[in-house]
Amino acid sequence: MNTDDSQPSPPVDLGEVVRVKKNPTLWVWIFPLLAAAAAGWFFYQEIESLGPTIEVTFEETPGIAEGKTRLTYRGVESGTVEAVTLDKELGGVVVKIRLKKFAAGLATRDTVFWIERPVFNLAEMTGIESIVVGNSIQASTPGGPPRTRFEGDSKPPLVSLKPGYFTVNLQGDDVPFLNKGAPVYHRGIKAGFVRSKSLDGSGDAVIELSLAPEFRSTVRTTSRFWSLPASRFTFGQHGFDIEIEGIDALVQGAISYDHFDREGMEASANLLFPILPTEFSARCSGTLLSVSFENGQGLLPGQTTVNYLGHPVGIVENVTVDPTTSTLAATLRLEPAHENLARADSIFRIVRPSVSLDGVTGLDTLLTGAYIALEPGSSDSLATTFQGASSDTTSAAAHAEGGLQITLRSDDIPGLGKGTPLLHKGIVAGTVLEKTLDPSGTPLLRAVINPAYQNIVTTQTRFWRFAATSVKAGPGVLEVELENLKSLIHGGISFDAFGAKGTPSEPGAEFRLYKTHAAAKAVSPPVRIQFKNGRGLVAWRTEVRYLGVPVGLVENVETGNGSVTATVRFDNGHETLRRKGSIYSVVRPNISLQGITGLETLVSGVYIECIPGDSTATTDFFVGRSTIESEEILHGGLTLKLTAPETPITAGAPIVYRGITVGRVVEKNLSSDSRSIVLTIIIDRQYAHLVRTTSRFWNSSGLKASLGILKFRIDAESVVSQGGRISLATPETSPLAPKAKSGASFELFSTPEPVWMKWNPSIPQN
Amino acid sequence: MTDSTRLAVSRSLLVSAVILYIPANAIPVMTITLPGQVENLTVLGGVEELYNSGLVPVAGIVFLASILVPLMKIFALSWLHATQGSDKHRHARMAVHGFLVKIGSWAMIDIFLLSVLAAVGQLGVLAGVEPREGSIFFCALILSTYFSAEVYKPWLIWQESHAKAR
Structure with a gap:
């Protein structure tokens, strides 16, 4: 600025003084503004x-x-x-x-x-x-x-407060299994729900339904309401059937309604409808019919149907007893479409399973229960009161005419009744008319025999009842017996004379009804047998067998004088069993160390085995023996007596010769002078020759152990013998001593002499 | 960008951060749906939730990064701006600024966590995580503090104040 000052300075463009923006970065404040606006807007929204x-x-x-x-x-x-x-x-x-x-x-x-x-x-x-x-x-x-x-x-309101829902009231005796909120169906479509469930003043259950407005027109004066069970389980000839309406109905139950196309007025508000148990009963809305029956067995209100040609057309609504006429009055309703069947001469007949001379009828009712068959008459006029009939009243009555009427008496007659067939050798020869009590209180069956078979019934005829089925079991046998189908239901009665001749029976004759075939068959005069022990003997059950074959039956078992006396009857043709000396013994299962015997009696029960005697004289009283005794006698063995001062050996102990059982101790007694013990033994017939007059018997029971330097031996065989064991040896003499006689007496030594053991005679069979 | 612009931007972002700090912490950042409960969680609530579920270290990190760090950044930046032009504590201010820049991005950990949760935690009726409006505010808060620190350059600390420069 110093030298240039003299010269005229050219005009200097100093430029225009422009006012500088004081704060050129004002735009940056957009950030806080935005932030504030966003936050403000957000909070304002909230x-x-x-x-x-x-x-x-x-x-x-x-x-x-x-x-x-x-x-x-x-x-x-x-x-x-x-x-x-x-x-x-x-x-x-x-x-x-x-x-x-x-x-x-x-x-x-x-x-x-x-x-x-x-x-x-x-x-x-x-x-x-x-x-x-x-x-x-x-x-x-x-x-x-x-x-x-x-x-x-605290709980959600049951009714969603939807406008327009209307109320229908139902009334019924009892309302099973329906809860608040249970659905209401109209033709399978949910129309509403159960709003409340209460009792009215008279004690009837009242159900309030709330239905959607669009279903208003479906509720008519002719509508019928019925309860749907939670689930239904039907069992019939067609098998099982499970019906479940819907998953919500499964548990709660439901109500359904329909008017079944019968036009009626649209129901006014708060109309009271009855509630019916089933859909079918709801369908049957015809006029009330009243039918009186003499016997209403099997009629169930609300369940028993009225069938026409096998098709259900109505239902029994109520069953009451009319005290004045002592009949049963059933009120029933038919479906409206079938109401014209209730003609004045129509017949209402109860069908139950029935077995009669005509065969088996109404077998289907075994599964479905009794029903009422409707046989419409030809009359034009309709009626509302009828006299009912029963399917089994007709045929039996028809047979009662002309036949031989007899009376059967028994202590008890379970399962037998009206319609039970009477069979002779498998042929239906008659039928039971009725089952009553006589004045003394024993049950009676009045039966009728067809005229054609009248002559078969004689004074000697015996009647017995057979069960519907019987099962026989024995060793190797299992037999299931099914009599024909007719008797399957009730069992039946058979009769036969078993060959006995007699005069034709009088009408009205009285017979005894035996419990079993065997009892009826055992017709001979009674034989009494005394036993020491009657265990297992059952009257009418225990058989008498000869060589294993049943030949009679124990009729009675009584005790007295410390013994049991069984009264036995034989079938015809077994008179030999009455001979004197016949042997009777009770066979029981016996399991011992020697073996198992009488095992079949485990299944069949004990029986009495008999062996006819040789005598020609007959008697009707016998003393029964034990099984062992009778067997020995049967085999004809040698009976000997052994005496000893004392001995542990008891009855049943075996007699052994060289280790082979040759006989058995049968009895153990004191001698007549009480100084010694006498054992009665029987040697089997095949071994009788072994016993000579010089034979020695000794007690070989107990544990024998011999101890030597090189051997230690225990004779364990004797341990297993029940009641001890007796050994027998015969000396070697030439010739042999004579055979012992039956009844001979020997001494029973307690220990053998060593020399006895060395005896080894050759004894020929004869 | 001139220094004065830098200063202005940084300052305005700081003010935004202060404003955003309120909605970011008051408004829920996410909604957690677990069987039987629906919870709206704010940032602090999230920390509490993590702490209650036993994830103490994670809770500590999230608390540091999401709540403490933004707050500290706001204070630190405020201090930097307040002392702008002054020749005092210049070394300390340098250190603080360097630290701010370094930890700046860590504050996004909460957003990161949320985005992972929202992506993974979609288990239908069992569990669900949904981001809420608060997360946007929070995100904006973090970005504001981040850029505020980023725009502010260290040499500005050494700048003489306008008055003194003249």
């Missing part, structure tokens, strides 16, 4: 969406948390719980709920609040969403003036 606060009082509030639990209305989140506090009396919980603005309408008088929580039981499954999102408070409102304080319900 506050703007808040509606009024309401207070709801609950008894308890499980799972309700401040700030978290939502209020849901129609599934939309409509508010949030702001505070949960107890009321001043600690008697409830006050929940403050901040409604959203759009849900402000919930703050009206009739809003219902309840806590939604998961509910699981068989009948319902609700609040599933609560599992996911937690318990919530639900609301339902019909509108109304505003309000801010509410009483909350």
Whole structure:
């Protein structure tokens, strides 16, 4: 600026002084502005969406948390719980709920609040969403003036307050298995639900149904309501049938209704309908018919059907006893379509399973139960009162005429009754007419024999009953006997004279009814047998066998004088068994160390084995023997007596010769002078020759052990012998001593002399 | 970018961060749906949730990164701006600024966590995680502090104040 000052300085463009923006970076403040705007807008939104606060009082509030639990209305989140506090009396919980603005309408008088929580039981499954999102408070409102304080319900209201639902009342004697909320179906479509279940003043159950408005026209004056069981299980000739209406009906039961196309007026409000047990009974809405029966066995109200040509057309509604006429009055209704069948001369007949001379009828009713068969008459006029008939009254009565009437008497006659067939050699010859008691109280059967078979029945004829089925078991035999189908139901009665001649029976003659065939067959005069022990003897059951074949039956078993006396009857043709000297013994199962005998009696029961005697004289009283005794006698062995001062050997002990059992001790007694013991032994016939007059007997029982330097031997055989063992040896003499005579007496030594053991005679068989 | 612009931008971003700090912490950042409960979690709530579920170290990191660090950054930046032009504590200010830049991106850990949770935690009715509006505010807060520190360059510390430069 110093030298250039003299020269005229060219005009210098110093430029224009432009005012510099004081703060060129003002735009940066857009960031805070944006932030503030966004935050402000957000908070404004939040506050703007808040509606009024309401207070709801609950008894308890499980799972309700401040700030978290939502209020849901129609599934939309409509508010949030702001505070949960107890009321001043600690008697409830006050929940403050901040409604959203759009849900402000919930703050009206009739809003219902309840806590939604998961509910699981068989009948319902609700609040599933609560599992996911937690318990919530639900609301339902019909509108109304505003309000801010509410009483909350602990349970959801059953009725979703839907407008237009209408009420139908049902009445019934009992309302099984129907709960609140059970569905109501119309032709399979859910029309509503059971709203309440209560008793009215007269004690009848009243059910209130709530039905959707669109079903109003389906409820008519002619509508019939019936209860659907939770599930139905039918069992019939066609097999099993399970019906389940719907999964909700499965547990709760349900109600169904229909008017079955019978036009009627649309039902007015609050009309009372009866509730019927089944759909079929609901279908049968015809006029009430009354039929009187003499015997109403098998008639079940609400179940027994009226069948026409095998097809159910009606149902028995009620069964009452008419005291004046002592008949049974059944009231029944037919389906409207079949009402014309109730003609004045129609016949109503009860069909039950029946066995008669005509065969088996009504077998189907075994499964389905009795039904009433309707046989329409030809008359034009309809009637409402009928005289009922029973299917089995006709045929038996027909046979009663002209036949030979007889009376059968027995102590008890289970399973036999009217219609039981009387068979002779398998042919149906008659039938039982009735079963009564005589004045003294014993049961009687009045039976009739067909004229054609009349002559078979003589004074000697015996009647017995046979069971429907019988099972015979024995060794190697298992026989199941099924008499024909007719007798399958009741069993039956057979008769036969077993060859005995007699004069033809008079009408009205009285016969004894035997329990079994065997009892009837055993016709001979009785024989009495005395036993020491009657264990296992059963009257009418225990058989008498000869060579293993049943020939008679024990008729009676009585005790007296310390013994048992069995009265036995034989079948015809076994008179030899009455001979004097015949042997009777009771065969029982016997398991011992020697072996097992009488095993078949385990199955068949004990029996009496008999062996006829040789004598020609007969008697009717015998003394029974033990099995062993009779066997020895049977085999004709040698009977000997052994005497000893004392001996541990008891009856049953074997007699051994060189280790072979040759006989048996039968009896152990004191001698007549009581100074010694006498054992009665029997040597088998085939070994009788071994016993000579010089033979020696000794007691070889007990444990024998011989100890030597090189051997130690225990004779264990003697251990297993029951009651000891007797050994026998015969000396070697030439010639041999004579054979011992039956009844001979020997001494029983307690120990053998060593020389006896060395005897080894050759004894020929004869 | 001139120094004055840098200063201005950094300052305005700092102010934004202060404003955003309120909604970022007050508004829920996510909604966790577990069987039986629906929870709206704020940043602090998330930390609490992590702590309650036993993840103490993670909770500590998230608390540090998401709550403490933004707050510290705001204070530190405020201090830097307040002392702008002054010649005091210049070394300390350098150190603080370097630290701010270094830890800046760590504050995004919460957003990172949230995005992983939202992506993985979609188990239908069993569990669900959904981000909420708060996360946007939080994100904006972090970005604001981050860029605020980033735009502020160390040499600005050594700049004489306008008055003194004249």
